[in-house]
Amino acid sequence: MEYSFSKSVDALSSSAVREILKLTQGNQVLSLAGGLPAEDSFPIEAMREAFHRAFDRGAKSLQYGLTDGYIPLREWIASRMKQKQMHVGLDNMLLTTGSQQAVDLLCRVYFDEGDVVLVENPTYLAAVQLFQFRGIRPIPVQGDAEGMDLDDLAKKIAQYRPKMVYVIPTFANPTGKVWSLERRLGLLAQCRANNILILEDDPYGEIQFDGEAPYRSLFSLDEHPTDSCVVYTSTFSKIVAPGLRTGWAIGDKRVIQMMVKAKQAVDLQSSTIDQMALHELLSCFDLEGHIANIRASYKERMEWMNELLLAQNWDGVQWEKPRGGMFLWVNLPEHVDAEKLLARSVQEGVAFVPGKPFYAAEPQSHTMRLNYTLLNREDTELAIARLGKAFNAYSQSLVTQ
Numbered sequence: 138m139e140y141s142f143s144k145s146v147d148a149l150s151s152s153a154v155r156e157i158l159k160l161t162q163g164n165q166v167l168s169l170a171g172g173l174p175a176e177d178s179f180p181i182e183a184m185r186e187a188f189h190r191a192f193d194r195g196a197k198s199l200q201y202g203l204t205d206g207y208i209p210l211r212e213w214i215a216s217r218m219k220q221k222q223m224h225v226g227l228d229n230m231l232l233t234t235g236s237q238q239a240v241d242l243l244c245r246v247y248f249d250e251g252d253v254v255l256v257e258n259p260t261y262l263a264a265v266q267l268f269q270f271r272g273i274r275p276i277p278v279q280g281d282a283e284g285m286d287l288d289d290l291a292k293k294i295a296q297y298r299p300k301m302v303y304v305i306p307t308f309a310n311p312t313g314k315v316w317s318l319e320r321r322l323g324l325l326a327q328c329r330a331n332n333i334l335i336l337e338d339d340p341y342g343e344i345q346f347d348g349e350a351p352y353r354s355l356f357s358l359d360e361h362p363t364d365s366c367v368v369y370t371s372t373f374s375k376i377v378a379p380g381l382r383t384g385w386a387i388g389d390k391r392v393i394q395m396m397v398k399a400k401q402a403v404d405l406q407s408s409t410i411d412q413m414a415l416h417e418l419l420s421c422f423d424l425e426g427h428i429a430n431i432r433a434s435y436k437e438r439m440e441w442m443n444e445l446l447l448a449q450n451w452d453g454v455q456w457e458k459p460r461g462g463m464f465l466w467v468n469l470p471e472h473v474d475a476e477k478l479l480a481r482s483v484q485e486g487v488a489f490v491p492g493k494p495f496y497a498a499e500p501q502s503h504t505m506r507l508n509y510t511l512l513n514r515e516d517t518e519l520a521i522a523r524l525g526k527a528f529n530a531y532s533q534s535l536v537t538q
Contacts, residue, residue: 187418206232207412236384259495284316308462487523
């Protein structure tokens with residue numbers, strides 16, 4: 138049989154993270170690669186009881202449901218969003234199979250092949266993969282620790298006339314950066330003035346280490362909530378468990394309802410039983426206390442990794458200490474190729490993600506992303522020691538070449 142795939146598969150590549158994760162399965166390789174939450178943070182017993190209560194509701198827990206999602210869960214999310222100054226009704230919300238599906242659905246209904254989306258550089262690699270697969274042109278905007286450079290944003294808007302801007306303004310993947318309020322408002326103003334949609338991806342916003350700093354979402358800052366230029370998406374993957382594959386998107390009714398139509402064509406609906414069980418959990422579970430525990434645990438793990446990296450005292454290696462999220466972004470000396478360093482590191486028994494796949498253009502091969510949330514204290518210490526051994530051996534090999 139000769140299979141004839143569509144032309145679109147030419148732009149389809151495997152996820153660098155997923156391929157690296159394969160290296161860590163069933164052997165002694167410690168992973169600093171994936172964006173995996175700590176498994177000891179999962180509310181296993183509470184979730185087990187929630188599924189029992191969902192089954193107690195009878196056959197409807199296993200029946201087809203609404204494409205938009207389980208109404209009680211959408212109502213619960215809408216109520217919690219109000220606490221974050223995000224006021225939406227049920228028609229403004231869609232439950233998705235993880236927040237990744239929200240990105241995909243919006244791309245399906247908003248872009249034609251060849252359209253342009255502006256992105257941070259680096260940015261979430263799965264979004265870049267998706268844009269390229271759909272024939273969408275991701276164009277990078279220059280930025281710094283405060284967010285996108287507003288002058289370069291204006292320049293790229295004038296040059297490329299994009300349909301959308303994709304951003305992760307709070308604890309970004311992969312850099313961990315947090316946009317300033319000035320940059321958030323500047324992005325909103327420019328996009329509103331030019332009729333450009335913003336996709337605000339916020340999977341990590343709850344994982345905050347620096348107290349109650351007011352990191353307002355772009356959606357909450359939009360002064361036109363009933364005619365918003367922002368579609369906001371988030372997920373329960375980081376604050377409950379990723380295996381539930383439950384995310385949500387909120388935005389203007391016209392956009393969300395078009396995404397609902399696209400979802401009907403894609404998978405009809407996300408899992409009924411998972412949504413019902415999740416609602417059962419949230420109805421009688423101290424989610425705020427649970428999130429506080431996750432924040433404390435992840436902050437401790439981040440501090441420990443930061444301390445271990447400082448102790449390595451690598452020459453020319455730089456990073457910013459994260460204020461939240463799950464990742465530490467490392468700039469290596471320019472002569473270091475992170476992909477070659479990875480090969481050496483796997484030999485030593487540790488894996489990370491080279492930074493190159495996160496770039497929409499002009500990739501910097503001397504960067505890498507480290508995850509500090511998955512491993513416990515002892516394994517993190519061992520992983521950084523192995524990484525140090527690999528780095529020193531790689532650096533020595535460059536000297537002797």
